[in-house]
Amino acid sequence: MLTTGLDILRIVAEAESPLTATAIARRVGLHVSSVSRTLAVLVRHGYLRKPTYHSFAADLGVLALAGQAVTQLPAVARTRGAIEALAAGTGMQATLAALHHDEVLYLHRSQRSETITGVAGGFPLHLSVVGLRLLLDLPPADATAALERAERRYGWERPTPATPAGPAECLARARERLTDGVLRIDAWDAPGVLGAAVRVDVAGNAPLALALVGPAPAGADAFARTHLDRGAAAVRTALEEQM
Incomplete structure (x- = not known):
């Protein structure tokens, strides 16, 4: 779960535009249902956001984490x-x-x-x-x-x-x-x-x-x-x- 979440966070953060759950699942090599559960957790904790109903992008939680860690x-x-x-x-x-x-x-x-x-x-x-x-x-x-x-x-x-x-x-x-x-x-x-x-x-x-x-x-x-x-x-x- 942790590895999947980190992979998803990296993929979305590096993407030039928002990605759908299907596109993310394809990149991590997992079924979209498994990816969707991880995406929901990341959205709930503020690391990802949903600019549209079907897409995901990085949110301010990523910036906060990076700023605190650096x-x-x-x-x-x-x-x-x-x-x-x-x-x-x-x-x-x-x-x-x-x-x-x-x-x-x-x-x-x-x-x-x-x-x-x-x-x-x-x-x-x-x-x-x-x-x-x-x-x-x-x-x-x-x-x-x-x-x-x-x-x-x-x-x-x-x-x-x-x-x-x-x-x-x-x-x-x-x-x-x-x-x-x-x-x-x-x-x-x-x-x-x-x-x-x-x-x-x-x-x-x-x-x-x-x-x-x-x-x-x-x-x-x-x-x-x-x-x-x-x-x-x-x-x-x-x-x-x-x-």
């Missing part, structure tokens, strides 16, 4: 100071993120004394240096599938002619730009912009990626390596305090 997650609660320090020390945008299926989860994004916490999705995966850094550690088929799903959801924007034209090219070029664990896409060759990310691993936590994005300084390679290594060490220290 500040309790150690990966969020313990790392804000490290990300703000990295942003202040470099004058760039510092970002800490995770990857969930084909969505980038921005734990913190800090720049110019402003920090945004807990942003899920809404950004094209192929343009996200943190998302791409984590994709490169997945099996190639899984990474390609994630980019293809993201393309169907957000399209494939090409802000410059140098931006890869599709998932296969994107992964191939990202692999070419991964050196000693640091991925640099530099906004896919936008003049004068540094975009670099490293992976951060801490036992008991999901893989994270840490990035710096901003005007490229002199000696950008050394700058990115030095500051990302320091930032990653600070994030690891913050998270290991929970253990």
